[in-house]
Amino acid sequence: MSFLLSKLQSFQRELNIDLIGVAKAEHLIKDEIIFKDWLDNNYYADMNWIKNNFDKRTNPKLLFPNTKSVIVIGMNYFNNIQQEKTDNLLVSKYVTKIDYHKFLKQKLFLLLKKMQQSDDSIEGKVCVDTAPIFEKAWGIKAGLGWRGKNSLLITEEYGSWIFLGVLLVNVEFDKYSKEKANKCGDCNLCIESCPTNAILNGNQIDARKCISYWTVENNDEKIPQNIKLNNWIYGCDICQNICPYNIKNEKTSVHLELELNVELYNKSKKHWKHISESEYKKIKKKTAMKRRKYLLLLRSVNHC
Numbered sequence: 001m002s003f004l005l006s007k008l009q010s011f012q013r014e015l016n017i018d019l020i021g022v023a024k025a026e027h028l029i030k031d032e033i034i035f036k037d038w039l040d041n042n043y044y045a046d047m048n049w050i051k052n053n054f055d056k057r058t059n060p061k062l063l064f065p066n067t068k069s070v071i072v073i074g075m076n077y078f079n080n081i082q083q084e085k086t087d088n089l090l091v092s093k094y095v096t097k098i099d100y101h102k103f104l105k106q107k108l109f110l111l112l113k114k115m116q117q118s119d120d121s122i123e124g125k126v127c128v129d130t131a132p133i134f135e136k137a138w139g140i141k142a143g144l145g146w147r148g149k150n151s152l153l154i155t156e157e158y159g160s161w162i163f164l165g166v167l168l169v170n171v172e173f174d175k176y177s178k179e180k181a182n183k184c185g186d187c188n189l190c191i192e193s194c195p196t197n198a199i200l201n202g203n204q205i206d207a208r209k210c211i212s213y214w215t216v217e218n219n220d221e222k223i224p225q226n227i228k229l230n231n232w233i234y235g236c237d238i239c240q241n242i243c244p245y246n247i248k249n250e251k252t253s254v255h256l257e258l259e260l261n262v263e264l265y266n267k268s269k270k271h272w273k274h275i276s277e278s279e280y281k282k283i284k285k286k287t288a289m290k291r292r293k294y295l296l297l298l299r300s301v302n303h304c
């Protein structure tokens with residue numbers, strides 16, 4: 001028996017999920033070829049973990065046996081916060097009050113529970129960020145939006161200001177979502193605006209040059225002199241701030257958990273330079289920044 005797409009959409013409304021779609025599970029052969037090329041070119045910098053589970057990453061049936069369908073949700077996190085002074089240091093909008101991993105996982109577990117209440121043979125696996133799966137590729141297949149030149153999934157409704165979460169299920173659907181057309185056209189604003197030229201022509205990122213990589217993932221003692229952080233100390237939104245779809249679709253998130261953690265914004269360089277470890281621990285608590293160690297934060301601050 002197949003699950004009704006209309007039922008999934010009614011659960012979406014009950015759970016206040018901004019976007020939802022579902023795709024038939026399959027081996028992502030084209031993505032696998034592109035991913036291999038990305039790895040061969042060393043664009044992954046030192047994120048060696050991304051090479052693990054290569055087969056699972058491109059085939060959800062290996063990640064969760066009996067996967068028949070891939071459900072993808074998107075949650076809008078846009079919040080309009082203006083920097084009061086231009087020399088303030090910058091933290092990306094994705095550092096919301098509550099760590100988005102936790103928030104999206106909760107939504108997906110509730111969705112799974114609702115599905116199981118209508119059919120107790122349903123089993124599922126929740127993935128947010130850390131599981132070896134291409135969330136953007138599945139979001140595109142599930143009709144949420146298209147692949148922007150900055151490599152992010154852009155939606156008609158919220159631009160790219162959405163977090164993605166995936167639920168793999170062992171059930172087929174009566175209907176699957178339709179893929180959206182790519183609307184980037186001739187626009188190259190994201191590529192042109194990236195100060196470190198990290199965006200490659202083929203919708204990909206060279207992480208070795210990406211400000212987000214250097215401020216979130218890299219743990220070296222020093223950041224190379226040729227990488228200019230442009231005042232970003234955690235994450236970077238330059239290629240999102242410039243995107244016309246993002247500007248057109250600035251809708252403040254309705255989810256309280258995804259409000260900005262204001263304590264992290266509008267702080268001067270002087271403040272960040274002298275922030276104590278205990279204050280930093282206090283303000284990053286519960287946010288996606290919680291994993292970033294004090295000394296690594298200071299390394300970014302001092303590089304600005």
Ligand code: B12
Binds near residue numbers: 034132150151153203
């Ligand atoms: C590793 C990672 C990073 C790395 C590498 C970024 C990257 N682009 O790969 C770093 C640390 C730099 C990073 C930064 C950011 N990230 Co990140 N990141 C991830 C993670 C964990 C894996 C991504 C991955 O697999 N990369 C490997 C490369 C090869 O994948 P890819 O670039 O998408 O390559 C595919 C395309 O090129 C595609 N492709 C290209 N052309 C074509 C053509 C055809 C025909 C086909 C079929 C395929 C295809 O094939 C490849 C395989 O699918 C995902 C979560 C997840 N599990 O998916 C979050 C994720 C992508 N990140 C996210 C976010 C929010 C960010 C930041 C905006 C955070 C910030 N403000 O600093 C920045 C944005 C930087 C940027 N422009 O990408 C969100 C994106 C949401 C969205 N709307 O798209 C995700 C999905 C997390 C989430 N759960 O919401 N990230």
